[in-house]
Amino acid sequence: xxxxxxxxxxxxxxxxxxxxxxxxxxxxxxxxxxxxxxxxxxxxxxxxxxxxxxxxxxxxxxxxxxxxxxxxxxxxxxxxxxxxxxxxxxxxxxxxxxxxxxxxxxxxxxxxxxxxxxxxxxxxxxxxxxxxxxxxxxxxxxxxxxxxxxxxxxxxxxxxxxxxxxxxxxxxxxxxxxxxxxxxxxxxxxxxxxxxxxxxxxxxxxxxxxxxxxxxxxxxxxxxxxxxxxxxxxxxxxxxxxxxxxxxxxxxxxxxxxxxxxxxxxxxxxxxxxxxxxxxxxxxxxxxxxxxxxxxxxxxxxxxxxxxxxxxxxxxxxxxxxxxxxxxxxxxxxxxxxxxxxxxxxxxxxxxxxxxxxxxxxxxxxxxxxxxxxxxxxxxxxxxxxxxxxxxxxxxxxxxx
Numbered sequence: 001x002x003x004x005x006x007x008x009x010x011x012x013x014x015x016x017x018x019x020x021x022x023x024x025x026x027x028x029x030x031x032x033x034x035x036x037x038x039x040x041x042x043x044x045x046x047x048x049x050x051x052x053x054x055x056x057x058x059x060x061x062x063x064x065x066x067x068x069x070x071x072x073x074x075x076x077x078x079x080x081x082x083x084x085x086x087x088x089x090x091x092x093x094x095x096x097x098x099x100x101x102x103x104x105x106x107x108x109x110x111x112x113x114x115x116x117x118x119x120x121x122x123x124x125x126x127x128x129x130x131x132x133x134x135x136x137x138x139x140x141x142x143x144x145x146x147x148x149x150x151x152x153x154x155x156x157x158x159x160x161x162x163x164x165x166x167x168x169x170x171x172x173x174x175x176x177x178x179x180x181x182x183x184x185x186x187x188x189x190x191x192x193x194x195x196x197x198x199x200x201x202x203x204x205x206x207x208x209x210x211x212x213x214x215x216x217x218x219x220x221x222x223x224x225x226x227x228x229x230x231x232x233x234x235x236x237x238x239x240x241x242x243x244x245x246x247x248x249x250x251x252x253x254x255x256x257x258x259x260x261x262x263x264x265x266x267x268x269x270x271x272x273x274x275x276x277x278x279x280x281x282x283x284x285x286x287x288x289x290x291x292x293x294x295x296x297x298x299x300x301x302x303x304x305x306x307x308x309x310x311x312x313x314x315x316x317x318x319x320x321x322x323x324x325x326x327x328x329x330x331x332x333x334x335x336x337x338x339x340x341x342x343x344x345x346x347x348x349x350x351x352x353x354x355x356x357x358x359x360x361x362x363x364x365x366x367x368x369x370x371x372x373x374x375x376x377x378x379x380x381x382x383x384x385x386x387x388x389x390x391x392x393x394x395x396x397x398x399x400x401x
Contacts, residue, residue, distance in 0.1 A: 007067065007071040007074055007075060008074075010053070010056070010075060011074055011075055011078055013051065013053060014053060014075060014078045014079065014089070015078055017047075017048060017051065017053060018078065018081055018082055018085060021044060021047060022044065022082050022084060022085060022088060023082065025040055025044065026082065026084065026351070028040045029041055029084045030354075034164075038165070041084060041087060041088065044084075044088045045087065045088055045090075045119060048088050048089055048090075049090075049119070053089055054089060054090040054119070055089075055090040055091065055117055055119075056072055056075050056076075056089070056090075056091060057069075057072040057075075057076070057091060057094050058090075058093075058094060058097050058117045059097075059101060062097065062101055062109075062113060062114060062117050063114060063117040063118055064097075064117055068310050069306045069309045069310045070303065070306045070307055070310050072251075072306075073247075073251050073302065073303060073306040076091065076248060076251035076252055076255070077251045077252065077254040077255040077258065077299075078255055079091055079251075079252060079255060080251060080252025080253060080254060080255025080256050081255040081256065081258060081259045082259075083354075083358065086252075087122075090117075090119050092122065092162075093116045093117065093119075093122065093123050094244075094248065095125075095241050095242075095244060095245040095248065096116060096123035096125065096170070096241065097113060097116050097117055098240065098241065098244055099170070099228075099237060099240055099241040100112060100113040100116065100228070101113060102237075102240055103187075103228050103229035103233075103237055103240070104228060105225065107225065108189065108226075108228065112167070112168060112189065115167075121166075121167035121168075122162055122165045122166045122167060123162070123166055123167070123168065123169075123170070124160050124161060124162045124163045124166035124168070124169040124170070124213075125160065125161070125169065125170050125241065126142075126157035126160045126163075126169050126170065126171045126172065126215065127140070127157070127172045127238060128157065128158055128159045128160075129141060129142060129155065129156060129157055129158065130156060130158045130214065135367065135368050135370075135371045137172070137185075137235070137238070138181035138182065138184075140155075140172065140173070140174060140185065141155055141156075141174075142154065142155025142156070142157060142171065142172070142173040142174065142217060143155060143173055143174045143175070144171075144173040144174070144175045144186065144188055145175070146175070146224060149223065149224050150221050150222065150223060150224060151175075151188050151220075151221070151222050151223075151224060151226060151227070152219055152220070152221055153171060153173055153188065153190065153196075153217045153219075153220040153221075153222070154217055154218060154219060154220070155173060155216075155217050156214070156215070156216050156217070157171065157214070157215050157217070158203055158212070158213070158214035158215070159203065159212045159213075159214075159365070160212070160213045160214070160215050161211055161212050161213070162211055162213075163192075163199055163211075163213040163215060164199065164202070164211065164213060165211075166192055167191065167192055168189050168190060168191045168192060169189075169190050169192070169197075169215070170187050170188070170189055170190075170228060171187070171188050171189075171190050171217070172185055172186075172187055172234050172238060173185065173186065173188060173234075175188075175231055175232065175234075176231065176232050179232055182235050183232040183233075183235075184232060184234075185232070185234030185235060186227060186228075186229075186230075186231050186232060186233065186234045187227070187228040187229060187233070187234050187237050187238070188222060188226050188227055188228065189222070189226045189227075189228055190217075190220060190222055190226070191222070194220055194221070194222060195220070195221070196217060196218045196219050196220040196221065197215065197216075197217055197220050198215060198216045198218070199213050199214075199215050200213075200214045200215060200216055201213065201214050205357070205361060206357040206360060206361075207357065208354065208357055208358070210358070242366055242367075243314070243316075243319060244309075245366055246319050246320075246322075246323045246366050246367075247302065247305055247306065247309070247315075247319050247322065249323070249326070249362065249365075249366060250298070250302045250305075250322045250323065250326035251302060251306075253298075253326045253327070253329070253330040253359075253362060254295065254298060254299055254302060254326070256330055256334070256355055256358075256359070257291075257294070257295050257298075257329060257330050257333040257334070258295065259351070259355070260291075260333050260334045260336075260337040260352060260355060261291050261292070261295060261333060261337070263337050263341075263350065263351070263352065264287065264288070264291065264336060264337035264340045264341075265288060267337075267340050267341055268284055268288070268340060278340070284340060287336040287337075287339065287340060290332070290336065291332070291333045291336050291337075294329045294332055294333055295329065295333060297325075297329075298322065298325050298326050298329040301318070301321060301322045301325055301326075302322050302326065304318060305318035305319055305322055316375075316376075316379060317376055317379050317380065320372040320373075320375050320376040320379075321372075321376055323366065323367065323369075323372050324363075324369045324372050324373060324376075326362070327359075327362035327363040327369065328363070328369075330359045330362055331356075331359045331360060331362070331363070334352060334355050334356045334359050335356065337352055338352050338353075338356060
């Protein structure tokens, strides 16, 4: 099995698979013909599984490889180089498997969790809603009422990623009318095909129909035991899913930045203008230097957070900081690569145009920059308010010991 190899060997195998198998097939994977695209992806999944390149971060007890967080970080930055690699290598469902592993009932584990890790089904998650400020989820309007042993769900969600390929959607909705806002929401599992649950559209994001769906719930009726965890625990469960998800995003953004950096440097070495190579131009060299600096600084922040998580720390400050730093880093590095490519970089003749548009999403999903900046700053100031301060070197020394 794969665990007989160390993470460095697995990482090398992942790089080879990406370059030899996935990159050449990306045009097909992006095809508007969904049947063709899904068939191509399924073929790549089969090849990846045959090479034991599957489910690295999922716990062993549910069928995953069970790698420590830090080792998974090194692998995930490779997976991030292609937007399709998460599904191909079985890491697409990791946020949901973490959530289900912590809160699912025995029947939910059997019906959803184990098939999820095995890659037999895909998940989707519905939290964000149109028409409200989703950075304040206490405003969510979707409701669920328990009547005669069944939840009756009504509302509208959007940015439900992957709903078209999912076996079920975990829906966050208000279930308590007399509780404080942060204890008024619950998570309920809704299988696809349930009457009243309708996918309305694939919401285009900066011109890309990227699988982020708007859906309507009209008197959707599911059994009471489709409740995930306890009533009123929706915020707690959401944080269990979103917290690790933010650092997973940062890992993958490093992979995207690596790919853009490779493209930029190779372009500089292959082109000339005004009598000399582009690589000899000082302003072009500035792009290389600035991008190296951005990527390496963000890598160290991300790896530091991963080490703290492995040590049992929830790392709220570190994760909030890298969510903001990573999103900005990704946007800047891809932007410089496009500048080096010139007009060609604006077209879909290179991966950069699509990568650039996805990079702009990064500053909004799983919480906008402004919310994370405010949250991190409050936590840092609170430490000073308590007389503890924030001694960077001392924290690292305590962590190392």
